[in-house]
Amino acid sequence: MIESLLIANRGEIARRIIRTANRLGVRTIAVHSETDADLPFVAEADEAVCVGPANPALSYRNAEAILAAAKSTGAQAIHPGYGFLSENADFARTVEASGLVWVGPGADAISAMGDKINARNLMAAAGVPVAPGSQEPAESAEAALAAAAEIGFPVMVKAAAGGGGMGMAVAGDGDELRKEYEKVRSFAERMFGDGSVLIERFFPRVRHVEVQILGLADGRVVALSERECSVQRRNQKLVEEAPSPAVSPELRERLLAAAVTAGEAVNYRNAGTVECLLDPATGQFFFLEMNTRLQVEHPITELIHGIDLVEQQLLIASGDEPTLQQRQTGHAIELRVNAEDPKRFFPGPGTITTWVEPSGDGVRVDSGYTAGNTVSQNYDSLMAKLIVFGADRDDAIAKARAAVSGFEIAGPKNNLPFFAELLENPEFRSGDYDTGIVSRMR
Structure with missing residues (x-):
């Protein structure tokens, strides 16, 4: 197992990676901008290095500064999280050329999937359906x-x-x-x-469904299960659930097989996601893109499978066998709690004066902030992920409603009122919705 890990990211995903690394006895190094010095992930790491000012180009996307931090702290590996440098093939190559372990797919796979046209052509040649x-x-x-x-x-x-x-x-x-x-x-x-x-x-009525894959150290690619990601604003996800209420056992089998084929076509290693568009009228699905990194919505897959995907990433990067439990049970929902206006979804950063997270059976909160922290306009508006797990979809929705009402945030704007509305919406509750649901609510 990797012994020391630098997390080249911030906020909730940095805390998420640190939590698993601590459980595995891996020393953690956080990098942070000047603006983020007081955030929880910095305090929770074993060591922290400031890599630049608030501007991401000068800090979290500053490959030279991050590699210098890895060298000065004796880091053995780098986990990029998502966003920033996570899908930068040149950075991945440089990390490995520097003698460090890259916790992610190979640079060639990142490069192949980074261009949507090239990715489409590769998938079509491999026999994966494309639009x-x-x-x-x-x-x-x-x-x-x-x-x-x-x-x-x-x-x-x-x-x-x-x-x-x-x-x-x-x-x-x-x-x-x-x-x-x-x-x-x-x-x-x-x-x-x-x-x-x-x-x-362009499909006027379509669902966004994706499959979590893992490329193992021995060269095999396995597909875990699908996630539904159709609740979106401006083509960006707000709510995800697993399993998808639109996917039958027969369709699931076809989706997972296509995802494995997609991974094998680029010799995929580590965690990744094959995203598809699903035509609910015909049951046809089409390859959309492959995200060559850990996804924001990975917790819902963790909950229905009873696994830790960050742990699997570290095991694969270390050349070890993953500890996969191929069981699928229950239903999980993730709500992205953003610092934004709940009506028009415009960013609303600010200093947090109240932060009270909900708790209880089946409730998980992956947060990047707490009371007293400032949500900066320099970064994504995501403050926390509210994740619930229930025996079935109705149970998960009930737990989500209670958790939303129990989440108290004051200071920056937040979209909790939108989630309260969505969870009461008949279209969403029926499970028969598509990517236009948010626009119909507005």
Whole structure:
């Protein structure tokens, strides 16, 4: 087992990794920005190093500073969490070239899946279903129009190098496509340094379902189970549940088999997620993308399988056998508690004056903050993940309702009122919902 671990991240995911590492007797090193010096994850690590100012480009995305911190503290391995440098193939290569263990997939797999067009083409060649779309970047608005004419409107306009729901727009006709193409291309160049644009079929009613995979040290790829991620705002997830209420045993078997094929196609190692779009009318699913890292929503898979995915990551990175328990029971729901307006979902950072977490049977809170901390505008608005586990879906919803009412936050804006509304919503409670549910509630 790895003996010392640097966590190249912050907030709740840094605390989450530290918790497992402590249980396994692994020494932990936190890196933090000047702004984050007082956050809980810094105090909970065995050692902490400031790597720069609040600007993420100068701290959490500063590969040179993070590697220097690893060297000065004698870290044996680096866990990138999610976001920041977690899907940066060059950073992964540099970590390994420096003699450190990278707790994640190989750099080649990260690189192969980092470009949506390349990923689509690889998956299609491997036999994984993909939605109708362009096989090459649309180099101009005219090229985008030609692709759309072949695919059929409406289409999704995507930044090929994007992620996390960013750099996406829908176009219903040619005029709209011209406008959205330029917007997405400009955004992609600014945010990702790559203006490549993918044109893909847009499904007006679709569900977002993903599969957790683990690429083992011996080369095998296993698929655990699926998660439902259709409650979204601006193509970004707010609520996830497992198992998906839309997936039958027969569909689950096909989804898991496709996810294993996807992982094998890129010699995948460690934890990853194969994301798919599911057409509820036909039961067809299409490859969307592969996230080459631990997902924000990993706790719901942990709860229904009775495993610790961070532990599995560390075991695989150490070359050891994972301790998998292939059992699926009960139902889990995760709510992303963000510092944002619950109506329009605009960010609302600020200093936390009250922070009281709910507790009880089947309730788990993975938080990055506590009372007295400040939620900075420099980072993602996620403050905590409220996770519940019940005997079945109705039980999990009941526990989620109670936990939401028992979570007290004052200072920054928060979206707990939205969750209270969602958990009473007949469409959500029925389980028959899609990615448009939030817009219909608003």
